[in-house]
Amino acid sequence: MIIIEARGVELSFGHTPALRGADLAVGAGEILAVMGPSGSGKSTLLHCLAGILVPTAGEIHFDGRRVDTLGENERSALRRDRFGFVFQFGQLVPELTAEENVALPLLLAGTRREPALRAARAWFERLGLDGLERRRSGELSGGQAQRVALARGLVSRPRVLFADEPTGSLDSLTGEQVMDQLVASARAEGTTVVVVTHEARVAAYADREVIVRDGKVTTLVHP
């Protein structure tokens, strides 16, 4: 079953075309790696799939529903309720503790503070982060911060986790640990993952790999 799909998606930034007819269908529960050269349109494609950017042409479908025609508020609700996000630099809120950062998506969705923090704390144990619950992001290593960001991306049990270079700021060993946990957690939860990466070792965790080239999706690697 296809859970999320881009059909003929085009998007330009001013006169710069970033996507020129991108087609991609992701199966439910699939872990998909999106690779390709710098500037080829990978992040833009991820942002279109996730309802952050609206394409100028083409369609985005999620769970049988058209997404690109929804208004900003509806897309925002969809992101909050159905999607999780992990970016290259964790983007934790520095004023909040690690557990508050993880609880944030639940708090924003209206869960009360105590149950939200309880749900957040469960992820600390799961991801080997016990004892770090009250630290602020400045007091975490890069790998710890990225695992906290992963916990935040998964805490609302999203249908799709979007990860944009989730290991890009980490050394290779730490990056592998984060990917191990990302993949194990996604498999355990049945979460679909779309991960943008330029690292072959990260893509190796995926069930399938696609290449974005000049704003189009291909599965072939051209020399």
Ligand SMILES: Nc1ncnc2c1ncn2[C@@H]1O[C@H](COP(=O)(O)OP(=O)(O)OP(=O)(O)O)[C@@H](O)[C@H]1O
């Ligand atoms: N906000 C923006 N404003 C203007 N141009 C943009 C913007 N975001 C992306 N672009 C341009 O769109 C094209 C695709 O960018 P995108 O970030 O999707 O590529 P990418 O494949 O993710 O690259 P990288 O691997 O370097 O992150 C590039 O030419 C880029 O310069």
